[in-house]
Amino acid sequence: MESFIDLARNRYSCRSYKNQEIPKDLLEKVLEASRVAPSAVNFQPWFFVVISDDSLKKMVSSCYSRNWLESAPIIIVACGNHSQSWRRADGKDHCDIDVAIAIDHLMLAATDYGLATCWVCKFDVMKCSACLELPSHITPIAIIPIGYPNDTVNPNRHKDKRKPLNDLVFWEKFNL
Numbered sequence: 001m002e003s004f005i006d007l008a009r010n011r012y013s014c015r016s017y018k019n020q021e022i023p024k025d026l027l028e029k030v031l032e033a034s035r036v037a038p039s040a041v042n043f044q045p046w047f048f049v050v051i052s053d054d055s056l057k058k059m060v061s062s063c064y065s066r067n068w069l070e071s072a073p074i075i076i077v078a079c080g081n082h083s084q085s086w087r088r089a090d091g092k093d094h095c096d097i098d099v100a101i102a103i104d105h106l107m108l109a110a111t112d113y114g115l116a117t118c119w120v121c122k123f124d125v126m127k128c129s130a131c132l133e134l135p136s137h138i139t140p141i142a143i144i145p146i147g148y149p150n151d152t153v154n155p156n157r158h159k160d161k162r163k164p165l166n167d168l169v170f171w172e173k174f175n176l
């Protein structure tokens with residue numbers, strides 16, 4: 001079994017997928033990992049719209065400017081429900097944070113099962129909301145393609161571009 005640190009290192013953004021279906025039970029296992037994610041006050045203000053239908057996939061993919069999105073056998077629209085999320089006393093809405101954690105759980109589980117994913121946030125939110133007929137208190141936060149990676153994909157494209165730990169961690173005191 002792969003250690004957690006190796007799993008975290010092995011996740012990468014995949015932008016080209018094989019034309020190969022994902023078995024439903026495997027997809028459910030991946031989704032289960034998001035179900036158990038933590039959330040502020042355990043409010044769980046997210047849901048995922050899982051899309052395999054070709055015409056719907058095309059429609060949602062058209063909210064993003066790159067054609068590769070459509071190559072995934074499944075695309076998931078991760079949505080936040082702002083009427084369910086926790087607001088701190090200063091008014092900060094924690095919805096996006098909760099959705100992001102759930103997405104990360106899903107992505108790591110997908111990696112564990114040999115699947116690949118990519119965050120996509122640079123999309124037309126209004127258009128996506130209209131495609132899915134979302135009410136105004138629901139926001140599509142990210143589109144997540146999921147599938148088997150094409151053999152041509154380079155999993156290490158960004159790995160050497162990470163900041164060193166020393167630039168990211170301050171022990172005891174902030175000292176930039």
Ligand SMILES: Cc1cc2nc3c(=O)[nH]c(=O)nc-3n(C[C@H](O)[C@H](O)[C@H](O)COP(=O)(O)O)c2cc1C
Pocket residue numbers: 011012013014015118119120121122123157158159
């Ligand atoms: C919040 C967020 C939004 C992102 N949006 C996009 C996007 O719209 N399109 C895209 O191709 N990649 C997107 N990415 C992927 C990043 O480019 C990628 O995670 C980063 O370059 C590091 O590469 P890696 O994921 O392969 O380690 C996004 C990532 C995050 C976390």
